[in-house]
Amino acid sequence: MTAFVSLAEAIATHIHDGDSVAMEGFTHLIPMAAGHEVIRQERRDLTLIRMTPDLIYDQLIGMGCARKLIFSWGGNPGVGSLHRFRDAIEHGWPQPLAYEEHGHAAMASAYAAGASGLPFAALRGYLGSDLAKHNPNIRSVECPFTGERLAAVPALRPDVAVIHAQKADRAGNVLIWGIVGVQKEAVLAAKRAIVTVEEIVEDLAAGPNATVLPSWVVSAIAHVPRGAAPSYAHGYYARDNGFYKRWDAISRDRRTFLAWMRENVLETGDFGEYEERVRKAANA
Amino acid sequence: MTAFVSLAEAIATHIHDGDSVAMEGFTHLIPMAAGHEVIRQERRDLTLIRMTPDLIYDQLIGMGCARKLIFSWGGNPGVGSLHRFRDAIEHGWPQPLAYEEHGHAAMASAYAAGASGLPFAALRGYLGSDLAKHNPNIRSVECPFTGERLAAVPALRPDVAVIHAQKADRAGNVLIWGIVGVQKEAVLAAKRAIVTVEEIVEDLAAGPNATVLPSWVVSAIAHVPRGAAPSYAHGYYARDNGFYKRWDAISRDRRTFLAWMRENVLETGDFGEYEERVRKAANA
Amino acid sequence: MPDYTADELMTVVAARQLADRTVCFVGIGLPSAAANLARLTHAPNIVLIYESGTIGSRPEVLPLSIGDGELAESALTVVSVPEMFRYWLQGGRIDVGFLAAAQIDRYGNINTTVIGDYDKPSVRLPGAGGASEIATSAGEVFVIARQSARSFVDRIDFTTSLGHAEGGSSRDRYHAPGGGPTRVITDLGMLTPDPVTRELTLTSIHPGVSVEQAKAATGWKLRVADALAVTRPPSAAELSALRALEARTARAHAEAAE
């Protein structure tokens, strides 16, 4: 059963130190606001899971929330490196970051396996890739019919999935559209699910085969307009490419990063306040 | 690349004696017209694949088109038995019918595996079921992480998939909605695909995440309005439950069945003529 | 004479088993009638899921097939069949699987495949459909079937859907995620598994039915609970909701056939 709560309450209730947390979003609908709240509430020792860790994971890592990262592509899309992610891996700052690295095909299948109640996923992948030499969670399985060997990865079963969606109705059913990524799989693979939404409506007005998460698979819904910015919410606002470019400079230096996070995230009460402060800085 | 052709030409070109053919449709959008054309063209030795063989498969089996059936539920939905299917299995009429029997979960996963280029599908299924004792294509696979044993079935890779859809655009892209069943998986698992459609339009007017089959995965499209009757096409016409009930009487006796098929299918030139004749008979 | 039929009572009793907000994977026929009656009476927020992919269906009339248009039109959303069986059923999202049965044994194992030998069946039944995995993946399983010595048998000819195996803890060896059958609703009464032996035991008998009748309609030596309850007859509200549903259904199916 879904509870409609504040984002702060959703994070306080459902994310605990040491949890494995998948904040998913494939470029689109990235749960930025939820990530900020995890930073504000100073969660520690999280295992962060995500195919495409981007700015919000860079921030979580740089602020010391993460013990481990499971991922398949870690960069600032279209810009370059994630400096906090690199600093953690290359120099162990602010603390060593364990990581389990996959390719997209494997991770997407691992979420689907988790959603399907299966312990592993088989894929025609990792052929000739060195990743299998470094990740003991890339194994193989033999087809019982053809004898072919296929790659196998363990299912992902996060403690918590966190996603941002366009709409929820008052019963707590959630609708997403556009680039839907692996959000449905992440939610169904997880034990608990937090959803932030652009708006709460009477009627989802969804098509017959729309990507809808029924209320009974969602633990908590928080109404957070623009909660995916600087990524985008299809039908609501565009991607702020400029911020992605600015992040490169903000995050490159440890002290600049820390100062920026303190001023904009730790010292703001919620995402609305954060956005106002960042907007003012950009226009200054 | 899609060719727009007559249904007769599509069947003549793409379905050959001895082929494995999946005419899919889960109660909705059953490719009845295409099945009739296969009967008219007297294809033989087909391996028929379908989760829910219903009236059209009953007709194909009774008319001697099939050598083998791969299926997971063979009945007249809401009515009872498929008498021709039963007669073939129980008494070998009109010829023995080999069959490979599965459950829905396995068959749906087997199509998905075929579509994914994988040789097998693993599922948490067949636990305690006697089917595994009788079907050598139900095997098991061990999870390389947990050691659990899961059921495994071979991927389905039909020579031809045949489906009925609501719309195609002039470029040959196909849209289906409502109960979409396993049609996408069947088409993507197959080497060739024939699609009959209710209408051909300028613009599919599909939502962003609609179930669309791009033209380049479809071999041939034939415009066959009402081509799924007596099943239904969501947004076009309702299911003719009365015909499903009448089929019980038509199909129960071999001679009645043969006479009906001769009069209504073999002696009609196409599906339009068939429907007219059946409608007249129903109103007589 | 009661003012309801045995089938009506069976459907009403089956409906009563479904609590509001239950997520129920519904088989076609008797289970679908019971689940929709529950939705139209005491369980308005029950979530009905059909294997054709419809989630949260709220049909005005009973479907004839598992994939009638009404199920899709009234649903919250419709997913593909592979997704239904993978993410929703095997994914462990179903509270109650509601099945019918052609044959059932004392441990709730069900046959819907063949009467006689598998390779040379005397009667070929439709087969498993989704039932094998509903029986092992749903949190618990309810079964609805008319009781007779022909269908409630000492040995089923074929195990399509696992119940409590050979009783006791024997189901455990299959490592099924779900708990198996917890009640069997018939036109004579209700049977529930003994907590230890898992043998189906008559725990409630319908008004006007004798224990002897129930025993005669059972192919094994039917055990009867010490505290045998008598089923509460259908209320006027239950009966009128069921009859209205069936009248709407008959009307709709006659129209559609034209």
Place this chain on the structure above:
Amino acid sequence: MPDYTADELMTVVAARQLADRTVCFVGIGLPSAAANLARLTHAPNIVLIYESGTIGSRPEVLPLSIGDGELAESALTVVSVPEMFRYWLQGGRIDVGFLAAAQIDRYGNINTTVIGDYDKPSVRLPGAGGASEIATSAGEVFVIARQSARSFVDRIDFTTSLGHAEGGSSRDRYHAPGGGPTRVITDLGMLTPDPVTRELTLTSIHPGVSVEQAKAATGWKLRVADALAVTRPPSAAELSALRALEARTARAHAEAAE
């Protein structure tokens, strides 16, 4: 002095490799620019697929990320990421996978994971993303990369995406469904694998570039084809299409940032 830059020529040449109606799985950055230029010039019916799930994207401006809204809005349809990698890529529906490379060796093996040791990298790169399976599942693979001795290296530090392994028929032992790299387009020329040894060989050189320059920008002893072609310079139409695309892109990204 030519009236175009080396990057412009590289993009134009890369675009020319894509025939109309090709189904192309497009990496972000240089591959995306080339693939969209092809679509806007000689290949109007090319099918562009992005790993974010968009099928048949026809963006007016180049995406900054692999999942920009423009890719979804202009697509024929958008599927989930698991479906994209399973049904479309591993399912064998892709003609050409178009990749970028941080490091590439003489057999077209690509590294986008780390510079230095995997466990103690000197530079941590983004990683595989979809590239490993694009490299092995697509019918053939095109690579676009600026040529330098730092990126075209004798030994890559890490094999992210399989090329022709150690050359000859050594790729065969991986049983990859796809054929691997068939051309590498750079700012200096085009390299194609020798039919027998599979070693990347300079088969076309861009106007104004010397063979010595190309050799100096290659970390292995670069082989040069006997019949070395000189690349046809960009046409006015190609250049104006590319510049218009880039101008629209710059304008759109500046606006969106406001």
